[in-house]
Amino acid sequence: MIEVITGLTLAAAAGLNAYIPLLGLGLLSRFTDLVELPASWLWLENDWSLGIIAVLLVIEIIVDKVPALDSVNDVLQTIVRPASGGMVFAAGSASNTFAVEDPAALFTSAQVWPFLLGIGIALIPHVLKAVARPVLNILTAGAGAAVMSFFEDLGAAVLTVLAVIVPVLALVLLILIVVLLVRRLRRALAERRARAINRVSPNV
Numbered sequence: 001m002i003e004v005i006t007g008l009t010l011a012a013a014a015g016l017n018a019y020i021p022l023l024g025l026g027l028l029s030r031f032t033d034l035v036e037l038p039a040s041w042l043w044l045e046n047d048w049s050l051g052i053i054a055v056l057l058v059i060e061i062i063v064d065k066v067p068a069l070d071s072v073n074d075v076l077q078t079i080v081r082p083a084s085g086g087m088v089f090a091a092g093s094a095s096n097t098f099a100v101e102d103p104a105a106l107f108t109s110a111q112v113w114p115f116l117l118g119i120g121i122a123l124i125p126h127v128l129k130a131v132a133r134p135v136l137n138i139l140t141a142g143a144g145a146a147v148m149s150f151f152e153d154l155g156a157a158v159l160t161v162l163a164v165i166v167p168v169l170a171l172v173l174l175i176l177i178v179v180l181l182v183r184r185l186r187r188a189l190a191e192r193r194a195r196a197i198n199r200v201s202p203n204v
Contacts, residue, residue, distance in 0.1 A: 002167050003092075009163040009170040010092040011085035011118035012178075015125030017064075017156040018077060018084035019057035024160035025091060026050050034164050041091040064149040067142030074130040085122020086115035092163065128181040135188040139195075 013021040022044065028035040030045035043049050063073045129152065136144040155177050162170035 005167040005171050006163045007089035007092040007114060007118060008121055009159050009167065009174050010088040011121040012125055012174050013156040013159040013163070014085035014088050014118075015081050015122035016129065016152045016159075016177075017057070017060060018081040019053050019060055020153065020156040021088040021092075021160045021163075022084055023050065023053045023057055024157070024164075025088060026053065028164060037091060041087075044091065061149075061153060064152075065146040067137045067145045070137070070145050070149065071130075071134050074126075074133060077126065078130070081126045082119040082122045086118035089118025089121065090114040125178065125181065128178070128185060132181065132185040132188060135185070135192055139188055139191055 010021045010025070025035060025037065025041075026044035026046075026049060029037045029042075030050070037044060060073070060077075064070050133145065133148065136148060155173075159170050159174060159177075162173060
């Protein structure tokens with residue numbers, strides 16, 4: 001059960017930022033004893049892999065904080081984030097981690113369903129993020145993009161670390177993040193509707 005929570009929270013983190021959980025797993029496996037990746041995922045800790053993921057992460061961090069470009073990036077990331085979610089779910093749920101010393105044979109990276117499940121999980125925060133961001137940019141004249149992006153990146157990083165060390169706490173944090181994203185989206189849509197009504201209603 002713990003390995004499922006680990007994979008689930010890593011996949012959700014990928015829905016916020018595709019590269020943070022990938023880089024996190026690779027670095028933790030390469031430089032610490034907290035993660036021991038299965039043989040088929042050892043490429044994540046390779047120098048070239050870490051370097052490429054790090055470069056992509058820097059680009060993502062910059063672009064995601066620029067109004068308008070962030071929405072274009074979200075469209076492109078509709079493929080990347082779910083794919084990353086599938087990979088980190090499969091890798092994370094099959095790894096020996098600080099919290100999971102002997103993962104069940106059921107959760108092996110060779111099986112397809114953990115990858116597909118990770119895709120579905122990553123899509124949830126990605127869709128919430130992609131829908132909320134344009135509305136937020138309109139309401140804040142673009143000022144909210146960088147702030148929201150910073151907290152999304154921070155959330156992805158914290159989820160990645162907690163997924164390895166304290167998976168249950170990571171799950172609680174994930175639920176909180178999803179609730180906050182949904183509430184923020186509902187509030188932004190309500191504010192947008194209110195502004196639209198005010199524009200079309202005649203002044204009294």
